[in-house]
Amino acid sequence: MAKQKQTTYGYSRKVLEVFRHPKNIGEIKNPDGFGLVGNPRCGDTMSMYLKISKDGEDRIEDIKIKTFGCLGAISSSSILTEMVKGKTIGDALRVTKDDVIKKLGGLPPIKVHCSVLSVDALKEAIYDYYKRKGRKIPKDLEEVHKHNLQVRESIEHMH
Amino acid sequence: MKRIYMDHAATTPVDARVAAAMKPFLSQRFGNASSLHTFGQEAKEALEESRAAVARAIGAAPDEIIFTSGGTESDNMALKGSLKRGDHLITSAIEHHAVLHTAQYLEPQGVQVTYLPVDRFGLIDPADVEAAIKPNTKLVSIMHVNNEIGAIEPVAEIGVICRRRGVLFHTDAVQGFGKLPIDVRKMNIDMLSASAHKLCGPKGVGLLYIRNGIKLAPLMHGGGHERGRRSGTENVAGIVGFAKAMELAVKDMKKENAGMKTLSEKLVKRVLAIPDSHLNGHPQTSRLRGRPAKRLACINNFRFAGIEGESLVIHLDMQGVAASTGSACSSRSLEPSHVLTAIGLKHADAHGSLRLSLGRGNTAADVDYVAKVLPGIVENLRRISPLAKGK
Ligand SMILES: Cc1ncc(COP(=O)(O)O)c(C=O)c1O
Numbered sequence: 001m002a003k004q005k006q007t008t009y010g011y012s013r014k015v016l017e018v019f020r021h022p023k024n025i026g027e028i029k030n031p032d033g034f035g036l037v038g039n040p041r042c043g044d045t046m047s048m049y050l051k052i053s054k055d056g057e058d059r060i061e062d063i064k065i066k067t068f069g070c071l072g073a074i075s076s077s078s079i080l081t082e083m084v085k086g087k088t089i090g091d092a093l094r095v096t097k098d099d100v101i102k103k104l105g106g107l108p109p110i111k112v113h114c115s116v117l118s119v120d121a122l123k124e125a126i127y128d129y130y131k132r133k134g135r136k137i138p139k140d141l142e143e144v145h146k147h148n149l150q151v152r153e154s155i156e157h158m159h
Numbered sequence: 160m161k162r163i164y165m166d167h168a169a170t171t172p173v174d175a176r177v178a179a180a181m182k183p184f185l186s187q188r189f190g191n192a193s194s195l196h197t198f199g200q201e202a203k204e205a206l207e208e209s210r211a212a213v214a215r216a217i218g219a220a221p222d223e224i225i226f227t228s229g230g231t232e233s234d235n236m237a238l239k240g241s242l243k244r245g246d247h248l249i250t251s252a253i254e255h256h257a258v259l260h261t262a263q264y265l266e267p268q269g270v271q272v273t274y275l276p277v278d279r280f281g282l283i284d285p286a287d288v289e290a291a292i293k294p295n296t297k298l299v300s301i302m303h304v305n306n307e308i309g310a311i312e313p314v315a316e317i318g319v320i321c322r323r324r325g326v327l328f329h330t331d332a333v334q335g336f337g338k339l340p341i342d343v344r345k346m347n348i349d350m351l352s353a354s355a356h357k358l359c360g361p362k363g364v365g366l367l368y369i370r371n372g373i374k375l376a377p378l379m380h381g382g383g384h385e386r387g388r389r390s391g392t393e394n395v396a397g398i399v400g401f402a403k404a405m406e407l408a409v410k411d412m413k414k415e416n417a418g419m420k421t422l423s424e425k426l427v428k429r430v431l432a433i434p435d436s437h438l439n440g441h442p443q444t445s446r447l448r449g450r451p452a453k454r455l456a457c458i459n460n461f462r463f464a465g466i467e468g469e470s471l472v473i474h475l476d477m478q479g480v481a482a483s484t485g486s487a488c489s490s491r492s493l494e495p496s497h498v499l500t501a502i503g504l505k506h507a508d509a510h511g512s513l514r515l516s517l518g519r520g521n522t523a524a525d526v527d528y529v530a531k532v533l534p535g536i537v538e539n540l541r542r543i544s545p546l547a548k549g550k
């Protein structure tokens with residue numbers, strides 16, 4: 001039997017489903033961590049808000065996002081929030097762009113950078129959380145942060 | 160679900176009368192216009208009648224028209240056929256890629272190119288054309304109507320300047336063809352590109368008008384068709400369809416333009432009622448106090464602050480409305496539209512652009528439907544956007 005057509009507009013069915021009904025949209029007042037990242041390729045933006053548990057387990061109790069971007073960006077950021085909500089920060093940081101893409105049933109190659117942005121937004125928010133708590137910041141978070149500052153500067157003129 | 164097509168600047172459906180005119184040439188009258196026998200002669204006759212008809216419609220002589228595979232080929236031929244190493248070309252920053260990418264291809268081959276800027280409505284100042292002319296300027300190529308924002312360029316004024324200064328003038332008239340009157344003699348046009356599929360004709364057929372006396376190097380070498388200027392067996396059915404489409408467009412031009420203007424005004428008014436929305440392009444779509452129209456009424460380009468166009472267009476499509484955007488996210492290069500950038504929009508503003516281009520099939524009810532679904536989509540996308548104001 002012929003394989004069923006999997007994509008519309010070049011996207012998987014799952015991407016379209018998430019795009020129609022994105023989850024965890026919004027902001028958190030007085031978040032424990034906040035990250036704002038820009039997309040170096042097309043200039044899009046994501047902001048991520050975290051509420052972290054106070055029981056010493058560093059669990060992501062609540063997470064909210066806002067995304068200015070394409071279907072790839074909106075669906076990646078939404079699915080990522082669902083994937084990490086309730087997880088400890090340690091576990092959340094182990095989620096990669098490939099996990100996000102897999103969960104979405106794939107992304108067009110030109111849209112892979114949009115999923116990278118969602119993962120970076122989470123890292124940036126966790127960086128901010130660590131910073132506020134005065135914790136030691138892991139090297140890779142430090143690097144993401146530095147990269148992000150550069151990108152934001154370079155896309156400032158786009159807005 | 161209701162399906163509304165509002166992307167007529169991309170392409171149009173073939174009009175039923177055009178399809179009917181084409182049909183015999185796909186079956187019984189299939190001959191090759193170069194053949195000696197009756198089949199061939201029938202095809203030849205239809206070909207030459209079509210040529211005479213489109214020539215008449217633009218004030219040209221039949222032997223000044225060659226048929227091509229579309230606007231892209233015509234643009235390529237006008238530029239590549241007339242320019243050689245050391246020549247200077249003047250064009251604009253908002254041309255279709257068929258002109259821009261051809262110019263960029265010619266640059267490393269020793270052709271100098273000036274890309275003229277436009278104002279915030281996408282309009283070229285004829286004085287800029289004149290000022291850019293140099294001793295080695297060979298060709299000026301400025302489009303008649305811009306395909307993204309509908310700007311109507313002052314081609315007649317540019318034509319006068321070029322004729323006076325002794326440089327060739329080509330215009331890519333693909334978008335305005337059959338919508339705005341053209342007289343190549345009065346407007347001092349030396350070469351003109353057009354394409355059938357933008358005026359309810361078939362895809363894959365175009366023409367290049369070449370004023371008598373201008374010699375162009377052919378792109379296509381072969382059997383010497385089109386008086387040696389464009390080899391390849393003529394697409395007779397397509398050409399017949401093109402001529403029919405042009406005939407219909409010219410016959411109803413006044414009436415259709417009036418209808419488009421009414422629809423466009425309604426559409427623009429309803430869309431601009433959405434907060435933080437803007438029109439990309441000139442508001443004036445008809446003659447006003449002796450001044451000519453500055454924008455083709457069928458092409459309506461908007462922008463909505465804080466949202467991205469690909470998401471917008473796909474939400475619209477999910478609700479049955481076909482439109483397009485100049486957003487970076489939706490382009491293969493991940494660059495925003497060069498036209499929107501040239502009129503001075505910031506990257507993020509170009510992101511939120513939406514082109515609704517009207518055509519023969521659209522009704523007031525279509526406009527009402529779009530005006531009904533669009534505000535909700537914009538609001539939803541703003542609700543999830545970190546760049547949108549408020550809430
Ligand atoms: C202004 C302009 N020039 C050229 C073209 C190319 O024409 P075609 O699609 O027939 O190659 C188009 C349409 O795509 C156009 O809008």
Ligand code: FES
Pocket residue numbers: 039042043044068069070071072073111114487488489
């Ligand atoms: S956010 Fe721009 S391409 Fe995905």
